[in-house]
Structures are given as C-alpha cells and as structure tokens.
C-alpha cells in the first residue's frame with residue numbers, strides 16, 4: 180500500500196495540518212498509540228506516530244517472525260531501541276497477532292500488572308526481544324544479537340541460524356556515547372545482517388535537535404564502516420527500497436528515515452510537545468480527522484486488523500521450512516543446538532571440569548592471583564562448555580580471559596570464541612546482553628573492576644532482565660598497586676552489591692575462584708561479576724573436592740580453637756589477612772574464627788538459621804575488605820569494627836599500600852583487642 184493512499188496534503192512541522200499523507204495500516208499504530216497514551220494519561224505518542232510507516236513496511240514486508248512461536252530461534256530480531264516509544268511495539272504485537280498483547284492490554288498501558296509497561300520489558304511481554312528505555316542500550320544490545328547470529332551460523336550452519344537484526348533507533352539513541360562503541364564494533368566486524376532504522380525526526384525533549392547536535396549521521400556511520408542512506412520515512416515505497424538494498428549488504432546498514440514526530444497531530448506534529456505527553460482530546464480529534472481515521476478509540480476496523488494479522492502469518496512457510504531443516508540436522512548437532520538455545524548447561528561436563536580443577540589444586544596448591552586462578556579454571560571450562568564466549572575490553576593479558584585454545588572472532592570467521600571488544604566497556608557489556616538474549620551463548624568479559632562504572636547501565640539491564648552474563652573484573656582493589664587511585668576500586672564492590680539480582684563474587688583463592696565460576700554459570704537467571712586480584716594469594720582451601728562452599732555465600736574457613744571470642748569476616752584478598760590476624764590473636768590467647776564471604780547475595784539468601792550460625796555469637800565482629808564499609812553492617816552490625824578503605828587509594832607497591840591504609844593482620848588483631856577492651 181502506498182503512503183499516499185489517503186493523501187490530501189503534506190504534513191508540515193510548522194503549523195496546523197488539516198490532513199496528511201497516510202496509510203490505514205500505519206494509522207492503526209498511530210491511533211492505538213494516541214488512545215493508549217491518552218487513557219493512561221502518560222506515555223510517548225510522538226515516536227509511534229512518526230515511525231508508524233517505517234514499522235509498517237518492516238513488519239509487513241521484511242521481518243521474519245511468527246507470533247505463534249515468539250521464541251523461534253531463527254526469527255529476525257527487532258529491537259525498539261527508543262524504548263519510550265513502547266506503544267509502537269505494543270501496537271505491532273497486538274496487530275500482528277501475538278497472544279501476549281491483546282486490545283485489553285493496550286487499554287491497560289502503563290498499569291500495574293499489564294503486559295504493556297511504560298518501557299518494553301522482555302520478561303513481561305512475549306515478543307519484546309530486550310528491555311529498552313535507557314537510550315543507546317538497545318542498539319548496542321542489538322550488536323550482540325547480530326554477533327550471536329553469526330557465531331551460531333558459523334558453528335551450526337545457515338540451515339538453522341540465518342536471520343537479521345533490525346533496530347529502530349532515535350536521535351537520543353545515536354547521541355548516547357554507547358552508540359559509538361556499538362557502531363564502531365559492528366562496522367569493524369562487518370555485521371552485515373544488522374540494519375538500523377533511524378527515526379530521524381530532529382526532535383528531542385528540549386526541542387529541535389539543533390539545540391544540541393550537528394552530527395551528520397550518514398557520514399558518521401560511513402566513517403565506522405557502515406552503509407548509510409537517507410529516505411523519506413513516510414514514503415513506504417522508498418523505505419521498502421532501502422530495506423531491499425540493505426538485505427544484500429556486506430556491511431551493517433543505517434537507514435536514516437526522515438520522519439515527523441507525532442505525524443498527523445494537527446498542532447503538535449513536528450514538535451517536542453508530541454514526544455512524551457498525551458496529545459489531549461482536541462488534538463486527538465484533529466489527528467483522527469487529518470489521518471482520515473474515524474474509528475472509536477481502541478477500535479481497529481476488521482479489514483485493517485485482518486491485513487495486519489495476515490502480515491503476522493507471512494513467515495509461517497519460513498517457520499515450517501526451518502522446522503524441517505532442524506529436524507534434518509544430524510541428531511547430535513540438533514540436540515546440541517537445542518540445548519544451547521535453551522540455555523541448559525552440560526551438567527556432567529561442567530561438574531567434571533570443576534572437579535578436575537579442584538583435584539589439581541588439592542594435589543598441588545597454588546599461590547596465585549585469582550585472575551590467574553580464573554584462567555586456570557577456564558582452561559577446563561572452555562572445552563567443557565562450547566557456549567562460553569570470552570573477551571576483553573583490550574585488557575586480555577591483564578584479565579587472563581583468553582585460554583590457549585580460544586581463537587578470536589574476526590569479520591571473516593565467526594566460529595572463534597574470543598572477542599576483542601576494543602576499549603569499549605559499555606558497548607561490550609551491552610553486546611553481551613544481546614548475545615545472551617539471542618541465545619546459544621554464555622558470554623564472559625574482561626575489564627578492570629574500576630571500569631565496572633563504564634559498564635554499569637548495561638549490567639543493570641542484565642540484572643533487570645535476569646540474563647546470565649558473566650563479567651570478569653580484575654585488579655579489584657588497592658592490591659593492584661602502582662597504577663594508583665584512578666585504577667583502584669574502592670566503592671565498586673559495594674556499588675555492585677547494591678544492584679538487585681546481580682551476583683557479586685570476590686573469591687579468596689584459586690579454589691573459591693572455580694567455585695564462584697561454577698555458581699555464575701549455574702545461575703541462569705542473573706548476571707554475575709567476579710572481582711579478582713592482580714596480586715598473588717595463598718591457597719587457603721584444601722580438601723574440599725565435592726562441596727561448593729561458596730554456594731552458601733559465606734562459610735567458616737578458619738575455625739577458632741575453642742569458643743570464638745572474635746569472628747572475622749572477610750572477602751577476596753583480605754581473607755588471608757584475616758587468617759593471619761586470627762593467628763596473632765591466638766598467640767595472645769584470644770580465640771578467633773575467620774569467615775570467608777565470597778558473595779553477600781548468596782549469603783543473604785540463606786535461611787535465617789543458617790545465616791545466624793555463620794555470623795555466630797562471638798562478642799566481637801570484624802569486617803575486612805579493601806573497599807568501603809557500606810553494606811558490611813548487615814554482617815558485623817553497626818557496632819562491629821571494619822578494617823578497609825575510607826578514601827581513594829594511592830600509587831605505590833601494593834604491600835606498602837596495605838600498610839599505608841592499615842589493612843593488615845596487625846590492624847585486624849588490634850581492632851579486635853580494642854573491642855574486647
């Protein structure tokens with residue numbers, strides 16, 4: 180259908196419009212968006228109204244999807260990066276026939292318990308591929324999805340993995356810094372099946388984009404090794420032609436679609452006033468008239484709904500063919516593909532790998548940094564779990580995330596299992612989210628813990644979505660030494676622990692490191708951070724082959740001789756300091772026990788009795804961690820003593836820093852004695 184079907188006059192962004200060029204299927208989106216936002220008295224009508232033509236062309240002519248099987252592994256992925264325009268995706272899901280979004284759910288837009296929350300949440304609404312809203316995240320997540328598709332195609336073949344990733348991105352998405360990381364990585368890797376439709380409406384919340392931006396997006400994308408073109412975003416034929424051109428590209432493609440925000444609204448079209456508030460009764464009336472849409476609120480006439488539903492059935496033959504191809508696959512390959520797409524672990528292989536690491540450490544204890552212990556564990560885990568794909572933001576040699584057998588993913592060969600993300604921590608974390616969401620991959624990354632701040636918005640989304648992504652973050656304290664306070668995390672472990680649904684691990688030795696890895700892998704519904712040291716640590720754990728003691732979050736690693744007067748709780752590199760402190764106390768006739776606390780989250784999830792037993796009833800409780808105290812009071816109480824950091828670090832050899840900042844066995848013993856009086 181042509182965009183000019185009901186044309187009487189062109190839309191302008193400067194004054195009231197009597198009627199606009201429009202097309203009934205796209206108008207269904209516009210009307211639903213206006214009505215839902217109006218009913219909710221909240222939301223963003225401008226984007227769905229402006230991008231309706233673009234979305235209509237994509238969903239009726241290009242996107243491979245099957246509303247009856249929303250999780251079809253070979254579906255094209257569609258990411259609404261500009262999540263504030265959520266009524267666009269809800270309208271599309273309803274119109275094309277997803278059971279998750281009924282007209283009643285559209286009427287309940289933004290209400291408690293609805294399938295149509297303010298911004299799209301993939302764990303609430305089937306058909307939503309990823310949670311968006313924080314601008315820039317969607318496009319960066321989509322890059323990971325496109326990478327995952329290429330990897331799965333390289334491993335399992337195009338018979339089962341051959342799809343595209345489409346993104347609808349707004350000005351805000353492209354202004355956010357993360358977009359550059361994502362675009363550059365996608366261009367470098369020649370992700371030619373990634374197609375970004377840019378809703379080029381020149382408007383953001385404050386007004387015209389010219390207030391704050393002069394970027395030529397075409398030149399920008401071309402400079403990052405993309406194809407880029409401009410089209411009139413209300414000319415459906417032109418949009419279709421651009422999408423057709425993009426299909427055969429050898430690079431990722433940007434299609435800048437010139438659109439009018441709030442298209443059809445007589446006074447607010449082309450203005451920021453249509454961006455994020457209900458249009459109001461009169462304006463909606465005017466828009467209905469301008470669009471030639473004379474149906475009641477939430478009513479989509481049967482013929483238009485039927486055209487949409489037909490569009491929703493377009494890919495049924497492709498779905499059936501794919502099902503046949505999967506069935507024809509070699510049985511072992513098919514089982515493996517299905518296992519990986521379901522995110523199920525190879526349980527026995529994992530158990531064997533962990534056991535092999537522990538047996539080796541038991542036979543020959545290692546005094547190594549936990550980052551090195553991580554590599555030692557990975558040497559067993561990588562061959563056992565082919566779904567694990569590692570990487571680093573240009574710190575491979577420091578993070579120890581690449582084992583000997585891992586080959587790098589390159590633009591011409593995606594079968595590798597290591598990604599050189601470049602110095603793009605934020606883009607890396609978002610791409611990892613995309614890989615997990617795509618399915619078939621468990622991504623793990625590497626960077627310095629201090630740069631968790633650079634990844635934080637993407638980690639937060641992983642936690643919100645309940646996605647298994649694993650961040651290896653090394654150089655986890657002043658223990659990194661000479662690089663100094665810019666590189667020394669102080670508040671980061673506490674800040675990460677503050678995030679709901681994120682597991683933060685700080686293992687104290689090589690045995691705990693492999694145990695924490697096992698837990699991170701087994702927790703399918705949440706991300707993990709492993710905070711690891713640069714400096715060597717003694718191996719405290721011996722003879723614990725079968726049990727994963729870290730699973731309880733905290734456990735007594737050094738018992739007191741006799742009834743404990745002092746309980747010392749510590750994590751990571753400070754557990755061995757705590758153990759030395761306990762020895763000093765013992766020499767003075769004071770019985771002290773040491774509890775290793777590799778994971779606050781897992782500890783606080785234990786039943787109350789188990790927690791009480793671990794915390795114990797010693798008169799004095801001490802926390803030791805080379806970070807801030809925040810959070811520790813939940814274990815040591817606000818009357819407990821804390822040996823840690825309360826300022827930024829400094830540049831010096833690490834042993835001197837520990838002395839300088841008073842994180843020593845002597846300080847632990849002194850703190851205990853002071854409390855004992």
Ligand SMILES: Cc1ncc(C[n+]2csc(CCOP(=O)(O)OP(=O)(O)O)c2C)c(N)n1
Nearest residue numbers: 226312313314349350351352382383384454
């Ligand atoms: C990271 C981030 N910062 C700020 C916001 C708040 N916000 C929502 S939409 C928007 C900008 C709107 O402009 P644009 O992206 O062009 O969307 P349009 O006006 O075309 O709907 C802002 C600043 C956000 N969602 N995410």
